[in-house]
Ligand SMILES: Nc1ncnc2c1ncn2[C@@H]1O[C@H](COP(=O)(O)OP(=O)(O)OP(=O)(O)O)[C@@H](O)[C@H]1O
């Protein structure tokens with residue numbers, strides 16, 4: 107078997123082989139800031155992509171993987187040659203050259219309004235079912251009217267339909283501008299009170315200002331991208347969602363929510379298809395979903411409706427994703443700030459330097475596979491060192507990560523820029 111070269115045994119300095127099959131489990135990477143999580147993850151994902159057929163989706167909140175497609179050392183031609191054969195898609199709304207190349211497709215992010223259910227649309231518009239039931243009905247009717255006129259429609263088309271319905275509501279006798287002409291005659295006007303139309307219009311107008319709707323030839327619908335990515339016959343291996351390239355947290359949350367939902371729905375559809383065939387004809391491969399800064403996306407308590415939806419969807423994957431081939435890789439500085447429903451399903455743990463006592467005690471209580479005296483060692487680990495336990499290793503071990511061979515993104519401030527080499531002379 108093709109062994110994953112990720113780390114060395116700290117005691118002996120010898121390469122430490124990971125159990126490749128054991129990577130197909132939910133995994134957590136814990137460490138305080140700056141201890142090397144993203145660096146180690148980079149190496150781990152490089153090896154997964156080179157040594158297996160698995161696919162990887164990264165929800166990247168820090169642009170750490172913006173340059174993941176680029177080898178960091180062009181002199182390492184063996185790595186560069188292999189790496190540049192891995193097809194990758196970067197969804198980003200940044201302007202400027204993002205390194206599109208033969209192996210790296212770059213697209214602007216676009217959500218597909220008409221493929222969202224009315225419930226999802228209401229969630230993104232800020233309406234909560236069942237409380238805002240009138241707005242829900244209004245949204246559902248507008249969709250129906252907009253959908254009668256065209257097969258797919260944008261948020262702007264939705265707004266145009268809404269305006270036409272308002273006009274019609276005000277001047278029902280004006281048959282020329284009747285948006286309901288040709289519609290089945292079963293729409294009850296009382297279900298569309300004027301104030302609901304106004305509320306939906308206001309929220310939809312605000313939503314249309316976010317840069318997540320198709321705005322250029324380069325835009326690609328997240329629905330299409332994820333569908334292609336998850337298709338069993340696809341040659342796609344890596345999908346990176348550049349979350350901070352979207353201007354508002356609301357837009358980032360919508361993208362994360364939609365992407366996670368589509369990954370789930372497509373993986374489930376592939377599973378339904380696979381169970382109808384003999385096992386030897388099951389072409390599916392694992393899909394790893396990497397969530398960095400997981401305490402933001404899946405905290406124990408959520409405040410907004412979209413955040414709650416993302417968390418519910420990730421929790422479902424944590425509990426039931428295995429049979430669909432979906433595996434989480436969660437990174438955080440604060441393990442105790444991740445939903446326990448999700449953490450309780452984690453099998454593999456990479457624990458780098460972590461000194462916070464509350465978090466160390468939490469890990470001790472939550473991960474039986476690590477002895478308490480091992481967990482306490484986490485406070486003294488050096489850069490890149492980590493404790494590993496779970497299915498990915500034959501025994502809990504103290505290891506040191508090998509260097510990442512791809513460009514780091516994120517970027518820290520540079521000491522050579524801000525620390526003066528000479529003392530300022532006084533006049
Ligand atoms: N094993 C290593 N060898 C050399 N340099 C490393 C190693 N691990 C990390 N670094 C460097 O240390 C810095 C911090 O690493 P990294 O960004 O991976 O930390 P992090 O744990 O992800 O931090 P944060 O929680 O703030 O995202 C980076 O500049 C990285 O290049």
Ligand SMILES: [Mg+2]
Nearest residue numbers: 143144168170
């Ligand atoms: Mg990081």
